[in-house]
Amino acid sequence: RVYFRNKLCFSFNVRKKLVSTIIQSILISGRLGPNVQNPGCFGLRLKHLKSEELHWLHPDLTVGEVEQHYESLHAEAEWRYDLRIRYIPAAFMKRLKEDRTFLLYFYQQVRCDYMQHHASKVSDGMALQLGCLEIRRFYKDMNAKGLEKKSNFDLLEKDVGLDLFFPKGLIDSMKPKQLRKLIQQTFQQYALLKEDECMIKFFETYGEFSNFDEEIFPCELVQGWSLAVDLVIGPKGIRQRTKLSITLLLIEIEGAKQPFSISVASLAIAENMADLIDGYCRLLNHTDSSLIVGPNKSKSPKGKLQLMYCMSVNVNSLLTKSKVGLSRKDIILKRMLGEGFFGEVHEGVYQKKAIIMKNLNHPHIVRLIGVIEEEPVWIVMELCQHGELGKYLTKNQQSLTNVTLVLFSLQICKALVYLQGMNMVHRDIAVRNVLVATPESVKLGDFGLSRYIEDEEYYKASVTRLPIKWMAPESINFRRFTVTSDVWMFAVCMWEIMSRGKQPFHWLDNRDKLCRTSEGLCVCLWGRRVSSRLWQVEKERMQDTLKMQKEQMEEDTKWLKKEEKLLDPMVHQDSKVSELRQPPSKPPRIAVQPTPTAELDRSEDSVYQCVMDVVKVVVQLKNDINTLLSTDYISPVKTVGLSLRNLINSVDDILPTLHVSCRTEIEGTQKLLNKDLAELINKMRLAQQNAITSLKEECKKQMLAAAHNLAMDAKNLLDAVDQARVRSNLAKPKPEDVDSLTD
Numbered sequence: 001r002v003y004f005r006n007k008l009c010f011s012f013n014v015r016k017k018l019v020s021t022i023i024q025s026i027l028i029s030g031r032l033g034p035n036v037q038n039p040g041c042f043g044l045r046l047k048h049l050k051s052e053e054l055h056w057l058h059p060d061l062t063v064g065e066v067e068q069h070y071e072s073l074h075a076e077a078e079w080r081y082d083l084r085i086r087y088i089p090a091a092f093m094k095r096l097k098e099d100r101t102f103l104l105y106f107y108q109q110v111r112c113d114y115m116q117h118h119a120s121k122v123s124d125g126m127a128l129q130l131g132c133l134e135i136r137r138f139y140k141d142m143n144a145k146g147l148e149k150k151s152n153f154d155l156l157e158k159d160v161g162l163d164l165f166f167p168k169g170l171i172d173s174m175k176p177k178q179l180r181k182l183i184q185q186t187f188q189q190y191a192l193l194k195e196d197e198c199m200i201k202f203f204e205t206y207g208e209f210s211n212f213d214e215e216i217f218p219c220e221l222v223q224g225w226s227l228a229v230d231l232v233i234g235p236k237g238i239r240q241r242t243k244l245s246i247t248l249l250l251i252e253i254e255g256a257k258q259p260f261s262i263s264v265a266s267l268a269i270a271e272n273m274a275d276l277i278d279g280y281c282r283l284l285n286h287t288d289s290s291l292i293v294g295p296n297k298s299k300s301p302k303g304k305l306q307l308m309y310c311m312s313v314n315v316n317s318l319l320t321k322s323k324v325g326l327s328r329k330d331i332i333l334k335r336m337l338g339e340g341f342f343g344e345v346h347e348g349v350y351q352k353k354a355i356i357m358k359n360l361n362h363p364h365i366v367r368l369i370g371v372i373e374e375e376p377v378w379i380v381m382e383l384c385q386h387g388e389l390g391k392y393l394t395k396n397q398q399s400l401t402n403v404t405l406v407l408f409s410l411q412i413c414k415a416l417v418y419l420q421g422m423n424m425v426h427r428d429i430a431v432r433n434v435l436v437a438t439p440e441s442v443k444l445g446d447f448g449l450s451r452y453i454e455d456e457e458y459y460k461a462s463v464t465r466l467p468i469k470w471m472a473p474e475s476i477n478f479r480r481f482t483v484t485s486d487v488w489m490f491a492v493c494m495w496e497i498m499s500r501g502k503q504p505f506h507w508l509d510n511r512d513k514l515c516r517t518s519e520g521l522c523v524c525l526w527g528r529r530v531s532s533r534l535w536q537v538e539k540e541r542m543q544d545t546l547k548m549q550k551e552q553m554e555e556d557t558k559w560l561k562k563e564e565k566l567l568d569p570m571v572h573q574d575s576k577v578s579e580l581r582q583p584p585s586k587p588p589r590i591a592v593q594p595t596p597t598a599e600l601d602r603s604e605d606s607v608y609q610c611v612m613d614v615v616k617v618v619v620q621l622k623n624d625i626n627t628l629l630s631t632d633y634i635s636p637v638k639t640v641g642l643s644l645r646n647l648i649n650s651v652d653d654i655l656p657t658l659h660v661s662c663r664t665e666i667e668g669t670q671k672l673l674n675k676d677l678a679e680l681i682n683k684m685r686l687a688q689q690n691a692i693t694s695l696k697e698e699c700k701k702q703m704l705a706a707a708h709n710l711a712m713d714a715k716n717l718l719d720a721v722d723q724a725r726v727r728s729n730l731a732k733p734k735p736e737d738v739d740s741l742t743d
Helices: 019-029 063-069 092-098 100-118 124-138 150-164 168-173 176-190 195-206 267-285 389-395 402-421 449-455 473-478 483-498 510-519 534-564 569-575 606-624 634-657 660-689 696-727 735-742
Strands: 002-004 007-010 042-048 054-057 079-085 215-222 226-234 237-240 247-251 260-264 331-339 344-350 368-372 378-381 434-438 441-444
Touching (some): 019 042, 019 063, 092 100, 092 195, 100 124, 100 195, 150 168, 150 176, 215 267, 226 267, 260 267, 389 434, 389 483, 402 441, 402 483, 534 696, 606 696, 634 660, 634 696, 660 696
Antiparallel strands (some): 002 007, 042 079, 215 226, 247 260, 368 378, 434 441
């Protein structure tokens, strides 16, 4: 008895009848619906009702073989045959729209699986959406506002039951009124959809949670070592999703010397996986012939299944059907050039005209001539006279120019672009895998090799076998190789070239390198010939500038302290002549003015007091900056800004009393002070941004330099105001000077 949608659809008792015949009979009978356009998508599943054991029956099996191998393990009443859609076309959404019978059957199958296995795992929002879509499909003739009527909702709740549409956990977790309101609100989103549109929308929404068009098999890849993976098989091909296993499945790939071996947890899983791969090959190649070898495959003592290679399945996209086999008699070996991880490298002569592999023909890729498959295996490739690029760089580092090195990098880049266009990932880009054909031409070798032999030994034995210092972090952590990881390795290879053959990260071990690159590229990667790096030259120039500014600031600070004490500038000039002969940054203007501003009466001079306030807060900022946190910089800078605003306001108060000819210089100095304050704020923000970097001290110095410039321009504003007062006859001499004149 065969069931679909939990209903009996066909009974059979002919022991010699094939499974494929039974499936075809069901489809022709019309029990599923009219005009089934995709018969190759259906499969027959044998399920044990009292356990999780299930078997997908291959179309070439007979009913007698099924009874002998499977039904004999348990009582007949405990088994159940289910007709299901198992082989999903690549563009199945398009097929669903064209074949309504297929659409309805597949929808019922997916929704049944959802309610049995995943309804309790999805979010409440998704459960509401999927349930309301089924209500809309189930009541396809209901108007858009049908559920808003209490009588209709009561009918749905009592006669049909909400558990037909929503998981029990969702129903029990909410109060009835709250659940009703949510259902009514969610239903409004889909109230205008038709039946087919509801099913398509269900697939789209549920597809965000589950890849229902794929099957996952826990297994191990066995090829010299065991790698635990979750193998995902679906319309897009075969891929891994990274348990222990015991049964071996062999997939023989045409053109490969060794079969692709997979060990899984049981013989049933191996058979189910083989049947799924075989079914997709039949579906994509539009054929009824099976690729599984041998009618008695389930009797294999070791549980091995063999599959021929199918080009439609991406088991190994690097293999080709091109015949590259050679005869060992046609090759004469000469000297040994070197020895690598996979064997020895010899120079030789091929006595026949080389048949170059057409699939990879690029001027900067080493050409493959052929392969001798008998032991010992020989791979015959084009000879590059100058050998490996790494040794070539070390040997000729004095004569190689930067132009040549950049040319080498460009040629490797072109080769990688070509490989990307061929949908190939190199995975091992380094100077050791680049050969020098001529002094101005290099060729990329071992292309695709690491990907092909990854299933054998290359990434196996231990961590030391991995090219850690060349690999991207995601490749090390997750064995994930993409075009972007090739770009990473090319960047490291380019560093090798520009450093003339030095090993990258040679100052780090593998563990430290992974930590450093995971946090971001370390600066010391470019630490070769530090003095010649542009950024280092700029850093040294900035340090010299800051040092000079610091010296000037110290000189100006001394002058400001003297000005604050109101010392006699003429006496000070006579007693400090030797100091003035040193290279000061800015000599005081009062020493060369006709009427020294320092001799004016400052008792009621608001401008002078404001200038002194600006100087004091700048000096306070200089003294406190080393003890402040970067987040506290804003407080002293704000104080500087307030003091500067008071200064400008005081100048504005006396500006109308001054002569018109003197106002231009004062206004220009005011604008300069505003620019100084803006520069101080920018430097403060820069210091905050670099508070945890190596530029912390330099940014603090720049901030102090900006504050110093502001203080000096404030002093210049005072000088300009004093000059204007003198010209306008508003200056008041010091009281002691007036007394001396009277005497």
